[in-house]
Amino acid sequence: MYRIKLSQCCVGEEEAGAVADVLRDGYLGCGEYVFAFERALESFFCDNVKVACVSSGTAAIQLALQAIGVKSGDKILVPSITYVASFQAVSAIGATPVACDVDISTGCMNLEDTCRKIDERVKAILYVHYAGGFGDRERMLNLAQNEGVRLIEDAAHSFGSLCNEKLIEERSDVLCFSFDGIKNITCGDGGCIVSNDNDVIDKVRIYRRLGIKETRDVITGECDFEIKDQGWRYHMNNLNAAIGIEQLKKINCFRDKRRRLASIYCSELNSSVVKLLDMDIKQTMPHIFPVLVADGKRNSLREFLFGQGIETGLHYKPNHLLSKFAGDKCPNAEEFGKRVISLPLHVSLSDQSVTEVCWLVNRFLMEGY
Ligand SMILES: Cc1ncc(COP(=O)(O)O)c(C=O)c1O
The missing domain is CATH 3.40.640.10 (Type I PLP-dependent aspartate aminotransferase-like (Major domain))
Structure with missing residues (x-):
């Protein structure tokens, strides 16, 4: 799909x-x-x-x-x-x-x-x-x-x-x-x-x-x-x-690939519209690639990428907003939950696909389509 x-x-x-x-x-x-x-x-x-x-x-x-x-x-x-x-x-x-x-x-x-x-x-x-x-x-x-x-x-x-x-x-x-x-x-x-x-x-x-x-x-x-x-x-x-x-x-090969894809995201996403997480990619084996976008733009970006055949994720809905775990307000978590979008990241993904996702994300956030 x-x-x-x-x-x-x-x-x-x-x-x-x-x-x-x-x-x-x-x-x-x-x-x-x-x-x-x-x-x-x-x-x-x-x-x-x-x-x-x-x-x-x-x-x-x-x-x-x-x-x-x-x-x-x-x-x-x-x-x-x-x-x-x-x-x-x-x-x-x-x-x-x-x-x-x-x-x-x-x-x-x-x-x-x-x-x-x-x-x-x-x-x-x-x-x-x-x-x-x-x-x-x-x-x-x-x-x-x-x-x-x-x-x-x-x-x-x-x-x-x-x-x-x-x-x-x-x-x-x-x-x-x-x-x-x-x-x-x-x-x-x-x-x-x-x-x-x-x-x-x-x-x-x-x-x-x-x-x-x-x-x-x-x-x-x-x-x-x-x-x-x-x-x-x-x-x-x-x-x-x-x-x-x-x-x-296969861990070394998997780690190199995940790091390389994450580094492409870091260098090709436009930092004026996408906020990267503060993380040292060279020390990390990134599992997911969540970024933050402006409040109000996240869902439309997801829809746009969906229309381009690109799957994205939400990591995560804050747990204190779930009835079973309802508790004190966590304002940062609520802001994070509204702005976060995870971009594709896995070992079978090509460098070109990541470059394409970056290009589409930048274009949508800067030009609106
Ligand atoms: C942060 C976190 N903790 C715990 C788990 C639970 O792991 P499992 O799905 O193997 O039960 C997951 C799984 O996605 C997770 O992302």
């Missing part, structure tokens, strides 16, 4: 072959391929971190929060500009997501508003790496540390991005990635929790399998199992893991 799609996965013969191998092996559940993908991710991050793979990025956030001890009635601070998955993952364990405002320049959580909303019921900040960037993360980490709350990173957009030159920054606590169909690497569906806190990873491995903790009697060798906590059926399966293993091998 669209000539130029907003996003698209890039899978080929390698992924098809890996899936066929799993089918031939005959065990499709959580097994060797999942454990191999976890090991591959650990060596990719190569910083003494442990990885637990799960069925989605949403499940990763929910289990990470449960593993740090978040309970029903606790509050979690979440930026209003994020996919609704961040909010639903919090409410799934009975905690209350509290929407915080964002910085217009980055789309990431605003420090002052977050600080204002911390009280004794707040157990964690869920910090979203919006569009693959890190925003005011350093100061947010300081705030979390000073206030004695955990900082969980919703890194669904930032797989492959560098923070302070590293894939996993030293001060990181728990990160949650998504491998859904359009993410920087995909498993079809999937996600993972990354942490150097072994306790978190050990707990996630139990919670993802219905809370089952297996035991073996050291003398008799007899196996048994015990359930102490609420668990879920959130493990990753071998089919998804097999796709992920092949995708991870």
Whole structure:
């Protein structure tokens, strides 16, 4: 339907072959391929971190929060500009997501508003790496540390991005990635929790399998199992893991392509009519390419591009405007939500297509057609 799609996965013969191998092996559940993908991710991050793979990025956030001890009635601070998955993952364990405002320049959580909303019921900040960037993360980490709350990173957009030159920054606590169909690497569906806190990873491995903790009697060798906590059926399966293993091998090529396309947008969009996000493209593996246009022009620009066969996206409607998550006003998030438009970005997109989108966006915003 669209000539130029907003996003698209890039899978080929390698992924098809890996899936066929799993089918031939005959065990499709959580097994060797999942454990191999976890090991591959650990060596990719190569910083003494442990990885637990799960069925989605949403499940990763929910289990990470449960593993740090978040309970029903606790509050979690979440930026209003994020996919609704961040909010639903919090409410799934009975905690209350509290929407915080964002910085217009980055789309990431605003420090002052977050600080204002911390009280004794707040157990964690869920910090979203919006569009693959890190925003005011350093100061947010300081705030979390000073206030004695955990900082969980919703890194669904930032797989492959560098923070302070590293894939996993030293001060990181728990990160949650998504491998859904359009993410920087995909498993079809999937996600993972990354942490150097072994306790978190050990707990996630139990919670993802219905809370089952297996035991073996050291003398008799007899196996048994015990359930102490609420668990879920959130493990990753071998089919998804097999796709992920092949995708991870292509990360450098995917990253170069995404960076190059984003750089073309940065140099060819006219800065007098389009506001780019404040983000260092050379350090980032951009997942989406949101820009801000003048209030009142966004919807007509979308319609114009639709007429040209170009798909665009809205990342995101502010979550505090949804009935379930209604809360305090977040004025920046509301302005951002009205002005933001995401332009096509994926590995199969050509440089020429991006140049064409830039030309059309500039022409529409400057000349009105
Ligand atoms: C910011 C953010 N958080 C969480 C998620 C949830 O990931 P998943 O779709 O794998 O459940 C997404 C997915 O798009 C996302 O964009």
